[in-house]
Amino acid sequence: MTHAPSGLRALLTRRAAATTLTPPAPAAAAATLADPAAPLLEIAALTKSYAPGLPPVLEALDLRVSPGELITLLGPSGCGKTTTLRLIAGLETPDSGSIRIAGREMTAPPVPPERRGVGLVFQDYALFPHLTVLGNVLFGLQGLPRAGRLARARETLALVGLTVFEGRLPHQLSGGQQQRVALARALAPRPALLLLDEPFSNLDAQLRHSTRQEVRAILRQSGTTAILVTHDQEEALAFSDRLVVMRAGRVEQIGPPHEVYAHPRTAFVANFLGRSNLLSGTATGLSARTALGDLPLEEPAQGAVLVSVRPEHLAFARPGEEGTPVTIVAREYRGHDVTYAVRLGGQELLVHTSGHEVWPEGEEVRVRVTCPARVVQ
Numbered sequence: 001m002t003h004a005p006s007g008l009r010a011l012l013t014r015r016a017a018a019t020t021l022t023p024p025a026p027a028a029a030a031a032t033l034a035d036p037a038a039p040l041l042e043i044a045a046l047t048k049s050y051a052p053g054l055p056p057v058l059e060a061l062d063l064r065v066s067p068g069e070l071i072t073l074l075g076p077s078g079c080g081k082t083t084t085l086r087l088i089a090g091l092e093t094p095d096s097g098s099i100r101i102a103g104r105e106m107t108a109p110p111v112p113p114e115r116r117g118v119g120l121v122f123q124d125y126a127l128f129p130h131l132t133v134l135g136n137v138l139f140g141l142q143g144l145p146r147a148g149r150l151a152r153a154r155e156t157l158a159l160v161g162l163t164v165f166e167g168r169l170p171h172q173l174s175g176g177q178q179q180r181v182a183l184a185r186a187l188a189p190r191p192a193l194l195l196l197d198e199p200f201s202n203l204d205a206q207l208r209h210s211t212r213q214e215v216r217a218i219l220r221q222s223g224t225t226a227i228l229v230t231h232d233q234e235e236a237l238a239f240s241d242r243l244v245v246m247r248a249g250r251v252e253q254i255g256p257p258h259e260v261y262a263h264p265r266t267a268f269v270a271n272f273l274g275r276s277n278l279l280s281g282t283a284t285g286l287s288a289r290t291a292l293g294d295l296p297l298e299e300p301a302q303g304a305v306l307v308s309v310r311p312e313h314l315a316f317a318r319p320g321e322e323g324t325p326v327t328i329v330a331r332e333y334r335g336h337d338v339t340y341a342v343r344l345g346g347q348e349l350l351v352h353t354s355g356h357e358v359w360p361e362g363e364e365v366r367v368r369v370t371c372p373a374r375v376v377q
Ligand SMILES: Nc1ncnc2c1ncn2[C@@H]1O[C@H](COP(=O)(O)OP(=O)(O)OP(=O)(O)O)[C@@H](O)[C@H]1O
Pocket: 050, 057, 075, 076, 077, 078, 079, 080, 081, 082, 083, 084, 231
């Protein structure tokens, strides 16, 4: 520990490591205990711009996170995901709005990062290379009485399954193991809230998948409330209890992954979370006339509409089934499934089918819709 850099704040500013700030103040913890149904994090009308005259990168953001929830912020590059985390952590100051963690207001007067009870894990988990695994985890516990530190560090290493590696140096571990050390360091002080900024993006595809599952299980087991930032839609769908789709500093849609995927409210969400065919049409109640024929609608609508049809909700019609004639113009075969691009008039649509029946490019086929379509804004 003697060679460790001096302040946690410097460490955070460099984004050089995962770390955890001190546990929440007793008053905050008491607020959570008194009312377990109260949100652990409550953000209201949060607005932030980095320079006067420039449009805000976050605009009137509202978010409530319940204790133990795993939330994902998902959105295109530059939509304000990291800024949101940095504001929650106290590494940036909002222009207006409020942030309450465990019932305690963080913005007015501003509570410093190390007193917010927030843990952070970044994508560049860069552990202190000269410290052992145990030393790295102990580093996150500097605020605790000396006597309890070792026991707490070992307990947390056991939680992330790294007890046998406690004497190793970071370079003697795989990327996934290093990220678990970073997680242990952030979790060891038992933060009220853990913030994870693209923590899996430095890992290769297979390790990324297994580490994500492990981290999720660890967070569940420890009952940790966490917010994950990613622009990987599969990660967002697999990881979170609720996901927040962000666009240009605003929340576009929020809900459990399966609900947001199945019921996108806007064309943006339909296309950002998964792929979608967007068709214009005219609705009359529970049906809309489109280039694909009369489509059943999930909910009644009237007049000009835009409908979303997922590629997996289109299928090739078999003999005797009705369908709209299209031409296959491209094919992406992936073994267990296939995505076709088909031309319908001037528009290209995507059709997703299982991989056991493969059609050639140029083939004239007919497509039918297998699920009610969704009207989007
Ligand atoms: N310190 C800063 N000074 C000025 N502008 C900034 C600063 N940090 C971020 N921005 C700008 O704010 C906007 C939001 O950035 P932010 O990093 O929050 O987006 P993001 O959604 O996390 O993006 P990514 O997925 O690429 O990490 C971007 O336009 C970015 O260029």
